[in-house]
Amino acid sequence: MMETLRALAEPSRFQIVELLRDGPRPVGDLVHRLRLHQPQVSKHLRVLSDAGLVEARVDAQRRIYALRPEPLQELEVWLERYRRIWEGNFQRLDALLEELKDEERKSKGKKRVPTKR
Amino acid sequence: MMETLRALAEPSRFQIVELLRDGPRPVGDLVHRLRLHQPQVSKHLRVLSDAGLVEARVDAQRRIYALRPEPLQELEVWLERYRRIWEGNFQRLDALLEELKDEERKSKGKKRVPTKR
DNA sequence: TTTTTATATTCCTCTGCAAGAATATGTCTT
DNA sequence: AAGACATATTCTTGCAGAGGAATATAAAAA
The missing domain is CATH 1.20.5 (Single alpha-helices involved in coiled-coils or other helix-helix interfaces)
Incomplete structure (x- = not known):
């Protein structure tokens, strides 16, 4: 609960969650939609993932991230x-x-x- | 929305909100229930208040804080x-x-x- | 008026965490 | 095999924000 809140209480991560509401997306997609650098997106995804808010499906070199309800x-x-x-x-x-x-x-x-x- | 999340994503503030769920309380009450120092409680209440999560009713020298829904x-x-x-x-x-x-x-x-x- | 009680504010320090840059890992293409 | 592509990780730096201590404010009590 606290971890969920802490994860959401950061604008970029909140945006990521909002984007994933419309369906799963690969990292690169998020990168260019959020206009952030790839490493920061990966790091945010890490935090979201640790909080259980997000999970990745592996598709070759790409990871498709999806919301976990x-x-x-x-x-x-x-x-x-x-x-x-x-x-x-x-x-x-x-x-x-x-x-x-x-x-x-x-x-x-x-x-x-x-x-x- | 973001301000709400940021305000809640802090353990002490979260606890304050939880305490206020049962009804309004003066600051001193929160202080001794949370076992925090009075200034920190006041500061947290300030943040919660700025986020609109809480409002104070003045009762003489005391402020009775209540949740705003x-x-x-x-x-x-x-x-x-x-x-x-x-x-x-x-x-x-x-x-x-x-x-x-x-x-x-x-x-x-x-x-x-x-x-x- | 002085003192006491209740709360808020200020200043300082220190830690956590987000961004940046560079690099590592791993998979696909050729 | 050697690149090219997609993502993750590490290291560093800078800054916001949480706690501590001291002080300010303001009303009640004496």
Whole structure:
């Protein structure tokens, strides 16, 4: 998880992942699309590979790199545990709106009671 | 997006986010739970705040930090575009299994034709 | 007003890591 | 066999950024 994040938190590597979303590509292709030097691309691919985000299929002298879904799935699972936060927030928002309506209905110039917590 | 990833790709900050998942907390609370020094926690909170992952409510001398869902939602949206990859992979896996069954059925010692591409 | 409490900021140092250059490895072509 | 081509690895340098220590800010308590 941390390794996945660290791998993605670098612009070039992020771009590589984005490119591989459309399908596997050989290194050279990535090189000229990203306009980076070949060694740096290889090094980034190494990091991505170590993080399990990417795997290579050997085709003669070329390596065709493809995305591995597992780490991204893991990320999604992690994120799901946060979903209740924004779902909760919508509840809060509803509550807030109701409160406001109530206030407005009751009295217009009423002092705001600071929402104690 | 990149800023979100960079902010999360640091163990202490990741932990802070995890702690805030259970609700808002003042800085001091985070300090003693993470067993970090207060200045480092404040600095991490600064980074998280700049990334929009966190916001502070002022309570006298204390700042109560809370998660902001937007960046995480954005992350989830980004991830969704990758879902079709693993859904697609299951298709591929099925295809692969069929292929293997075919090969096995036809001939056992057959030379592997390198999947030309 | 002075002191205490809570947090933020600054300055310094040190480590990790990304880019560059050169080279190694390995496979295809001739 | 000797190149040519595709990719990986190594070494070096430079810089961002994380931690430590000291200090600034600002509100509460005394």
